Amino acid sequence: MEESGQRVAVFGAGYVGLVTGACFAELGHRVVLRDVVEAKIERLRRGEVPIYEPGLDDLLARNRERLAFTTEVDEAIEGADFVYVAVGTPPTYSGDADLSAVWTVVDELPEVDHRIVVCMKSTVPVGTGEKVRHRLDARGLAHVGYASNPEFTAEGTAVRDFMEPDRIVIGAFEQADGDAVAALHAGIDAPVVRADVASAEMIKLAANAALMARISFINEIANVCEATGADVVKVAEGIGHDRRIGKSFLRAGIGFGGSCFPKDSLALKQLAASSGYHFQVLNAVIEVNELQKRRVIGKLKRLLGSLRGKRVALLGLAFKPNTDDTREAPAFVLAGRLLAEGADVVAWDPVARADGLHGVVQVASVDEALAGADAAVLVTEWPQLAEVDWASLAERMRSAVLVDGRNMLDPGAMRAAGFTYDAIGRAAS
Ligand code: UDX
Numbered sequence: 001m002e003e004s005g006q007r008v009a010v011f012g013a014g015y016v017g018l019v020t021g022a023c024f025a026e027l028g029h030r031v032v033l034r035d036v037v038e039a040k041i042e043r044l045r046r047g048e049v050p051i052y053e054p055g056l057d058d059l060l061a062r063n064r065e066r067l068a069f070t071t072e073v074d075e076a077i078e079g080a081d082f083v084y085v086a087v088g089t090p091p092t093y094s095g096d097a098d099l100s101a102v103w104t105v106v107d108e109l110p111e112v113d114h115r116i117v118v119c120m121k122s123t124v125p126v127g128t129g130e131k132v133r134h135r136l137d138a139r140g141l142a143h144v145g146y147a148s149n150p151e152f153t154a155e156g157t158a159v160r161d162f163m164e165p166d167r168i169v170i171g172a173f174e175q176a177d178g179d180a181v182a183a184l185h186a187g188i189d190a191p192v193v194r195a196d197v198a199s200a201e202m203i204k205l206a207a208n209a210a211l212m213a214r215i216s217f218i219n220e221i222a223n224v225c226e227a228t229g230a231d232v233v234k235v236a237e238g239i240g241h242d243r244r245i246g247k248s249f250l251r252a253g254i255g256f257g258g259s260c261f262p263k264d265s266l267a268l269k270q271l272a273a274s275s276g277y278h279f280q281v282l283n284a285v286i287e288v289n290e291l292q293k294r295r296v297i298g299k300l301k302r303l304l305g306s307l308r309g310k311r312v313a314l315l316g317l318a319f320k321p322n323t324d325d326t327r328e329a330p331a332f333v334l335a336g337r338l339l340a341e342g343a344d345v346v347a348w349d350p351v352a353r354a355d356g357l358h359g360v361v362q363v364a365s366v367d368e369a370l371a372g373a374d375a376a377v378l379v380t381e382w383p384q385l386a387e388v389d390w391a392s393l394a395e396r397m398r399s400a401v402l403v404d405g406r407n408m409l410d411p412g413a414m415r416a417a418g419f420t421y422d423a424i425g426r427a428a429s
Pocket of ligand 1 (some may be wrong): 081151152153154155156208211215246249251252253254255256258259260261320362371
């Protein structure tokens with residue numbers, strides 16, 4: 001790709017920042033990634049990739065000459081046309097987003113004499129852009145532009161999601177800043193939604209809330225299916241063909257986790273509440289998700305009786321397959337509940353670690369996890385689990401009970417393999 005001459009500083013070399021920086025370099029821009037963690041910057045300089053994300057290592061390697069890494073603010077800002085903010089916005093105890101890392105970037109921005117545009121990639125509450133604008137103005141940086149340019153990338157497909165997005169959303173105070181951010185994305189074929197800053201911020205929160213609502217909706221349909229003898233997998237297929245509904249995000253299971261959904265749902269809930277609005281649907285979405293994880297315990301109790309002293313194997317720790325991310329992973333909630341019930345918990349995951357899960361024994365293979373177990377719970381739909389010889393594993397267990405928390409396996413085949421098999425919303429199977 002040709003050199004376009006744009007210089008982009010990306011603050012925060014975490015998940016979002018790395019993908020954003022690598023993809024802008026791929027589009028032909030010169031990118032400096034800045035992070036406060038020295039060790040991370042050193043690893044990146046050595047050509048190592050600190051996170052597990054398919055395609056990212058190739059992209060970083062291919063664009064090495066257009067990428068630089070630093071801990072120094074001045075070095076990052078030198079000659080920059082755009083400053084992307086991609087720092088973390090974790091929840092505080094109140095559920096509000098913690099914007100301290102965002103404010104640090106804004107406050108550390110050196111006095112620049114040329115026009116740069118600060119672009120917000122981090123997910124922030126509606127109204128943040130307005131506050132940043134005031135803070136910049138108060139510092140005498142009225143000539144620094146501001147735009148909201150939220151990300152819609154999912155872990156595991158982040159590079160593709162950035163390079164081939166469903167849409168690019170840009171909210172700016174000045175038309176020219178929005179035009180500049182749009183031009184920065186030249187080479188990406190996608191509709192560009194231009195909006196005011198507040199609406200761009202809300203688009204991100206609303207998109208996540210809509211996706212979470214679909215998951216909690218299909219999970220509740222699953223629960224009613226269980227009570228009435230229907231099969232949610234068939235039901236999802238049947239409603240998914242309706243173009244108004246669509247097929248995606250209708251997989252019933254033990255609930256959503258990850259670094260975005262749980263945090264962003266809480267942030268939107270708090271944002272609405274602090275603005276005087278009780279967001280009833282969102283509250284229900286969150287509560288259904290909490291209960292969904294715990295329903296598995298009820299299933300195990302129905303199948304095993306008391307869980308005290310029972311050995312339960314968790315298959316999968318990551319919040320979804322193809323990532324080592326365990327943030328807000330349902331497996332962690334399940335492990336906590338099982339330990340509280342007095343069960344012995346073993347866990348297997350091909351990449352994620354049970355770090356911080358005191359009392360859980362992590363083993364290296366599915367075989368080891370199931371040996372002598374009273375029950376197993378399929379928590380993460382790792383493709384490896386489609387390949388194992390379930391019939392011989394059933395023989396290794398003390399009692400061959402399996403709760404498939406992701407409806408991944410074929411109920412008939414699992415029963416034929418000797419399992420007492422239960423899933424989510426599949427009474428009819
Ligand atoms: C999500 C959004 O997809 C992305 O647009 C946003 O920018 C960040 O949050 P991510 O957290 O990487 O991305 O994961 P995603 O693949 O969306 O899955 C989120 C959770 O929902 C997972 O725990 C997954 O298991 C669960 N899920 C997803 C379901 O339970 N059912 C589904 O049908 C889909």
